[in-house]
Amino acid sequence: MRKNNSIFIIFSFLVFLNIFAWIIVYDLNKPRFLEVSFFDVGQGDAIFIKTPQRHQILIDGGPDSTILEKLGQEMPFWDRSIDMIILSHPEHDHMAGLIEVLKRYEINYILWTGIKRDTAEYEEWEKLIKEEKAKIIIAKVGQRIKLTENIYLDIFYPFDNLEDQEVKNTNDTSIINLLAFAQHSFLFTGDIDKSVEKELIEKNVDLTADILKISHHGSKTSTSKEFIEKISPEITVISAGRDNKYGHPHQEVLERLENYGIRILRTDLDGDIKIISDGINYKIQ
Numbered sequence: 001m002r003k004n005n006s007i008f009i010i011f012s013f014l015v016f017l018n019i020f021a022w023i024i025v026y027d028l029n030k031p032r033f034l035e036v037s038f039f040d041v042g043q044g045d046a047i048f049i050k051t052p053q054r055h056q057i058l059i060d061g062g063p064d065s066t067i068l069e070k071l072g073q074e075m076p077f078w079d080r081s082i083d084m085i086i087l088s089h090p091e092h093d094h095m096a097g098l099i100e101v102l103k104r105y106e107i108n109y110i111l112w113t114g115i116k117r118d119t120a121e122y123e124e125w126e127k128l129i130k131e132e133k134a135k136i137i138i139a140k141v142g143q144r145i146k147l148t149e150n151i152y153l154d155i156f157y158p159f160d161n162l163e164d165q166e167v168k169n170t171n172d173t174s175i176i177n178l179l180a181f182a183q184h185s186f187l188f189t190g191d192i193d194k195s196v197e198k199e200l201i202e203k204n205v206d207l208t209a210d211i212l213k214i215s216h217h218g219s220k221t222s223t224s225k226e227f228i229e230k231i232s233p234e235i236t237v238i239s240a241g242r243d244n245k246y247g248h249p250h251q252e253v254l255e256r257l258e259n260y261g262i263r264i265l266r267t268d269l270d271g272d273i274k275i276i277s278d279g280i281n282y283k284i285q
Contacts, residue, residue, distance in 0.1 A: 034151065034181045036211070037274045039070040040267040043217065043241030043248070044093030047188065048074055049179065055147050059086040059177075059188055061097025068100055070272070080105055084145075087112040088190035089174045090122055102128040111137045111145070113173050114163030138163045139175045150279065154178045156205050157196065171216060172196050178209060182279025187231060189215040189222075197227040207231045210282070211275060214238045214257075218249020218266075228260055235284075237273055238266045 174190025
């Protein structure tokens, strides 16, 4: 009887290994596209990028551990590493989820501004990134992070090195970056307000993008008429929580976008939003 049980266990294990191998082979042979997922994490931001070459980048992590469930849906269960995480700015609704990610995943690179904050959450963030021993990149204008021959991230803001500085308004220190893949581009704006938008316009930064992540969850303090005209997006994505106390997205912003005939996608209404591109065409899932 014991012998039969042992044979059954060994057989079951071999079957499992065979299935596991086929899962990996299937995953490796799937058609590859650029995938940009705007996760529904409530009142916060979390954007997950997968390149055709399987690079994985996470921009912000939302306000809680919801991000772990979202990553579990997008990443194979055996994959416990992420190439890069980007913290646009150290506010709770962008940083808290990244703290949970740092506890459970191996991170190769961390891109952030390095600004200082006097909060317990910030102290935990600093402690974890030191323990992680990932390569730290301090964001500043002019940087280009080349992911492949035709996929790269360009940093448009902040204009100055903010490492170790204390600032009153962290929203306006948000990293602004553009993801480009052949004929398509995505602009990520963190939580900047109209004053930063004006700076970018005055410095004549080429902000043209097909897809725009609307700043500050659709707050009326952002997304000016001039900024929209400068970018000229086809699609905008708003990450906001359902029935949030801030009234995001603001009706004024929605009407402004509608007046330009721009398609609006919202995580509070649409849930997770995934945009897939082959560099020439894109589709929304």
